[in-house]
Amino acid sequence: MSEMEDRQVETVSTRALARLRQNGWLAGASCAAIIAVSVAGQVSGYVAAFACLAVLAVAAMAPGRETEAAVQPVRLVPEANPLEPLSAVHLAAAVADPLVVFDAYGAVVHANDAARRAFDGMRAGLSLPLRFRAPEMQSVIEGALAGDGTVLSVDYSERLPVERSYHVTASPVGHDTGLYVLVFRDQSEARRIDRMRADFIANASHELRTPLASISGFIETILGPARNDPKAQANFLGIMQEQTGRMSRLIDDLLSLSRLEMKPYLRPGQTVDVKETLEAVISSLTPLMADTGMALEREFGEGSFLVSGDRDELFQVLQNLLENACKYGRSGGRVVVQLEKAVSGGVHEVVATIRDFGPGIPQEHIPRITERFYRVDVETSRTQKGTGLGLSIVKHILTRHGGRLTIRSEVGKGSSFAVHLPIA
Amino acid sequence: MPSGHIVSAFEEELQFLSRRLAAMGGQAERLVEQAVAALVNGDPVLAQKVIRDDLLLDEAQREIDDKAISIIARRQPMARDLREIIGSIRITADLERVGDLGKNLAKRVNAVAEGRQPASLFRGLEALAELALAQLKEVLDVFASRSVERIGFVRDRDEEIDAMYTSLFRELLTYMMEDPRNITPCTHLLFCAKNIERIGDHATNIAETIYYMVTGDQMPPERPKEDKSHRVTLNRS
Structure with missing residues (x-):
């Protein structure tokens, strides 16, 4: 109750000021007129000053209808809903699951960060029925747009580029706003x-x-x-x-x-220095290289090589590739490790190339060597203690990082494996 | 209205067309996915479903064609709108072919399932299908976002698919030479691989159509094809 009275007292003074502000133009204009008349010489200066003061006083006390209206709701609802001024965008950003708000035409109005991360090319204006073409998603979106306000849900999975499945819920936002929301709950793990x-x-x-x-x-x-x-x-x-x-x-x-x-997604925001990782890999494999009598040549470019991703995983990628080069390229006697920056298809990339001078891989095997348990030569793989999974792991990690692996090889001359990662 | 603009009846018709097309694309993607799953797992029930579902695609094609022709007849569209409609007719034809190829995969399930083939063959086929499906998905995603500047990936992926197909072709020939009893299932698998490769080609066609729809130009000329299977021979030695 006392809080209420405080507010009352406070409002009396603030309201006078507010009115003055509101009627300011009128008062100013009146004062200007009075001064103009006094300058013209018909009225004495004192009278003019008094008239100005009177005008200002009236302006301050005059009831301002709009101000009343503006102050009213605050007084009537002293405990205003704290959510009221909160932007829906902020609210959406706080949701960890992908969330997409769309309009009556199925066009995206807003997609939160999680949605933009999960779905490539998700942005305002994108037509949802065109992006989510799976029959079950089509019927959910259509159902929500045509619907009577009920909540629809469906299980939806995307197989590419990495497999993910979601429990998707579609529902209208509020009453007659013409907006709808899709929420994706990630069930990939289960x-x-x-x-x-x-x-x-x-x-x-x-x-x-x-x-x-x-x-x-x-x-x-x-x-x-x-x-x-x-x-x-x-x-x-x-x-x-x-x-x-x-x-x-x-x-x-x-x-x-x-x-x-x-864990199909990477945690966002982590960066890895490829140069440092590569050095660490090289020093971890020094004993193996000494055993096999391989020489290592570095051809590193200048500057920093930062990419976003997980250091342990990228370490494993480079380790698997360098280990392969040492094992299968032994006859060449040396391994060249290159690190450079390149632009490919408009994307700036860090490219780490590991090149051996061994027997090389016959052309027909190259497209398939990243398949699980695919071996070019079963015998060599056995003697080198290969499991047939090394490159499959490499490919998997790179896919998660938005990177790719390119393989060049010529029989009798050696092979080169290049890791392309987008620059952070 | 939240978007604040009035959509004319004509625009609405165009929107209907592209939505119907996207839905058809979704059905085609699903159909191929299931056909490959049926083939790899030897699942005749799923194969039957795929064969039935192909009818949906045929129906979608008819509907889109009718709609497109009626729009042209009534509205006499120009420039980009006209390209949009003609493009839809072309894309729907490609998608219908994709459906047929998927159906053909499903029809071979029984023939392939007789006599177990090496797991590596199926892994190869699966990897090939994954590439072709990725191609189809990304192309249809470009149809949704209209960001044709990203369409360069189509050519790269095309090369990958061709290289993979050539490799599978060679492997299948090897199995057939090892044991004549493999010839029947391996020939079916050969056709399956070819069908999947064709699906990739149709995806590339769709990409070219989309490029034309958006820019009004033809996609820059193609680089030489990498499919070398027409030259693959194996000599008994």
Whole structure:
């Protein structure tokens, strides 16, 4: 109650001022007229000054209808809704899920940050029915536009460039505003776990079968014919150790691929210095290069090479590529690592190229070597302890970063793998 | 009205046309996606659904064509509007072909499922389909956003698809030579690969049409094609 009285007292003085402000033009004009008349010499200066004061006083006290109207709601609703002055744009920005407001023609009025990140090319004016063409999305958007104000929802998934699924809700905003809103709740994770399980079983069972069969074969031999032959036993145990090593590497790689598939988006705002990462990769692989007797040549450009992304993942990309170059390009004796900036299709990129001078890859295999378990030469891959997943991991990480991998190779001359990443 | 402008009846008709076209595009994308899934998983039930769904595309084509012709007859549009309508007719024809190719994939599911083929073949086919579908999706996204300056990707992707197709072609020939019993399923898979590659080509056609619709110019001439499968031979040695 006392708060109310305070407000009353306050408003008396503020209202006088407000009225003065409002009637200012009138008062000013009157004063000007009075002064003009006095200058003309018909009235004395004192009388003119008095008349001016009188005009100002009247202006201050005169009831201002509009001011009343403006002050009224504040007085009547002392506890005004704090949401009232809040912009819908701010509200949308605070929502972590993609949210799109559209008009009666299906054109986007506003898309929040999450929506712009999740859907390429999302901006005001874009026609939603043209962008979300899947039949279920078409019917939800149409239903919302034609609808009676009920909330419609549907499960929607996008397979490309990375798989995502959403639970989408469409509903009108407020009453008769002619605006509608689409909210996307990300369910990719749940969906992906299901798929991952199926995928993992399919891949793992197939790839683990071979080493497992070989191990069980050797066990049989050790228990049977080679029971009393310690030399053969030692030999077989060595092979078995190799096979178990292969199985555990395979499981590591499968798990890291699955982990990547689990979190399709990158956290925004992180930047990585590719030059520094590349140096770290090189020093981590120095022992391997010393073992294989490879020489490394650096051809780094000037300046900084910042890209947005996850350092650990980009480390893995460069590590896999450099490791491959050392393993499969051993006969060339050297590896060239290049780092430069380039412009491709209007996009400024950082390009890291790793080039070996080994046997090269036959042309027909190049389009397919990023497929899981695709091996150009099964024997070489086995002896080099390859799992058939390295490049598939590389490709996956680059897709997430909006980057790409280009491969050039000539049989007998060597291969080069170039990582293209958009500049941060 | 929030957008603050009045949409004339004519504009509304054009909008209807592009929305109907986008919906048809969505159906075509879905159809190809499901056809490939049916093929890779050997799922005859899904294949039957794909074959039925192709009718929707045929119907959409008829509807769009009728609408386009009636707009031309009644409104006698000029310049960009005319290009828009003619473009729609062309795109709808391409999409209808995409649907037919998808249906053809689905029809081969049973033939391929006889005798299990190596997993790597299906992975290859899946990767090829992914490229073709990505092509189709991005092209239709450009149709939505009209940002034709980004259309350069179409050519690059086209090359990738062709290289992948050539590689698959070679692999299939190898399997057939290894064992004559593979010839039947592998021939079907060969046609499947070809169909998928054709889907990519239709997507490229659509891209060219969109470029024409928006700019009024033809897309700059193509670089030489990379598909080398017409020269692939395997010699028994």
